[in-house]
Amino acid sequence: MPLVMGVDSSTQSCKVVIVDAESGAIVREGRATHPAGTAVDPEAWWHALQHAIADAGGLDDVVAWSIGGQQHGMVALDADGRVVRDALLWNDTRSADAAAALIGEYGAAALAERTGLVPVASFTISKVRWLRDNEPDVAARVDAVALPHDWLTWRLRGFGPDKPVLDELITDRSDASGTGYWNPATGDYDRELFAAALGHDAVLPRVLGPRESVSDAAGRRVAAGCGDNAGAALGVGATLGDAVVSIGTSGTVFAVSRTRTIDPSGTVAGFADAAGNFLPLVATLNAARVLDAIGDLLAVDHVELSRLALTAAPAADGLTLVPYFEGERTPNLPDATASLTGMTLASTTRENLARAAVEGMLSGLRAGLDAVRGVGVSVERVLLIGGGAQSEAVRIIAPDVFGVPVEVPATGEYVALGAARQAASVL
Numbered sequence: 001m002p003l004v005m006g007v008d009s010s011t012q013s014c015k016v017v018i019v020d021a022e023s024g025a026i027v028r029e030g031r032a033t034h035p036a037g038t039a040v041d042p043e044a045w046w047h048a049l050q051h052a053i054a055d056a057g058g059l060d061d062v063v064a065w066s067i068g069g070q071q072h073g074m075v076a077l078d079a080d081g082r083v084v085r086d087a088l089l090w091n092d093t094r095s096a097d098a099a100a101a102l103i104g105e106y107g108a109a110a111l112a113e114r115t116g117l118v119p120v121a122s123f124t125i126s127k128v129r130w131l132r133d134n135e136p137d138v139a140a141r142v143d144a145v146a147l148p149h150d151w152l153t154w155r156l157r158g159f160g161p162d163k164p165v166l167d168e169l170i171t172d173r174s175d176a177s178g179t180g181y182w183n184p185a186t187g188d189y190d191r192e193l194f195a196a197a198l199g200h201d202a203v204l205p206r207v208l209g210p211r212e213s214v215s216d217a218a219g220r221r222v223a224a225g226c227g228d229n230a231g232a233a234l235g236v237g238a239t240l241g242d243a244v245v246s247i248g249t250s251g252t253v254f255a256v257s258r259t260r261t262i263d264p265s266g267t268v269a270g271f272a273d274a275a276g277n278f279l280p281l282v283a284t285l286n287a288a289r290v291l292d293a294i295g296d297l298l299a300v301d302h303v304e305l306s307r308l309a310l311t312a313a314p315a316a317d318g319l320t321l322v323p324y325f326e327g328e329r330t331p332n333l334p335d336a337t338a339s340l341t342g343m344t345l346a347s348t349t350r351e352n353l354a355r356a357a358v359e360g361m362l363s364g365l366r367a368g369l370d371a372v373r374g375v376g377v378s379v380e381r382v383l384l385i386g387g388g389a390q391s392e393a394v395r396i397i398a399p400d401v402f403g404v405p406v407e408v409p410a411t412g413e414y415v416a417l418g419a420a421r422q423a424a425s426v427l
Ligand SMILES: Nc1ncnc2c1ncn2[C@@H]1O[C@H](COP(=O)(O)OP(=O)(O)O)[C@@H](O)[C@H]1O
Pocket: 010, 011, 012, 013, 247, 248, 249, 250, 288, 289, 291, 292, 302, 303, 385, 386, 387, 388, 389, 390, 391, 392
């Protein structure tokens, strides 16, 4: 009964599963929370990872592991292996102007062709460019740029400021494909784009193939890890014809595809997956936390918010929440704010507000589904996952909003399970 560990270092928390590699059964689990905010000291993730591993009973009996994580965050290191500033996360919109500058210089169509992406604030290249433009002294000290899962993998393997071997940074194609300086057609970094964004070239993590591995200081096998959405696709077992809708901090809609996506409009990101295929994806910045915010406002928990939403009629008597609390990525409106319209004395009830929150959040994801279909991906059913899928109201209202059958797999940490699968596959 060899045991493997899978990790999801997500925006809000770190989740660890220890799995029997033969049966797939979860043997132990652990978790720890991450700090709030869109710029975070990566040390906080490292501490959370260690807590979550301890909470899961430790690694002593584990023979292989793999880390999945939130995508795109910029972890910039100096020559001594120290983080040069707080990591800017995928949901930090200060890099919107940098994204626009990149598009102005290279053209959206050319960037989509070269990297699969048209820059928005979320992608790593926009953050790297922001650093060069706004903190040139810090940018000049950067010797390596990694993603959250790359850096945590490096730390857990035994590297860090005490052993700063930057060439030992590794990543995988799914997370590399979210940088904006990796070419999904060739599998190589686009060094010209990266060096121009940063102002000079630097170490980038080596991209391991789906079955390649390295080892940690104790000799355990370490798989390449993955971006969290690719991890979820692996963990939930998505196949052709499935679209996965994940309602976590981000809302994402993605599908496994045999061919790469090039969308010069930038709506659909042409990511790679963790198994050698591709993962066209649409992401919104406003998902589970829309429900958190309205629940807090109404001073109710998730169960009561769901009950209120299901008490109201569809369309909430015209009360409409456009939930751009954090700005928005799809559509690309980084400076947008949320708005509530259709307020009358009759429509402005707690029930309608709860319903409008669920419908507004799901409508953003429906637009994502349409966009994924629009690039030629067939969607026969939706698999609904993430913390927000635990809401009964979300589960009941989603099929009407999406217009396709919706299946809700048993509640589970599918990103961490996907990473555990990677670990099992390199054994
Ligand atoms: N029953 C529920 N109804 C609605 N939202 C929920 C429920 N349970 C958890 N959540 C929300 O789900 C989010 C966490 O989901 P998760 O998929 O773990 O996110 P992430 O991976 O981004 O950290 C939190 O915002 C949490 O409040």
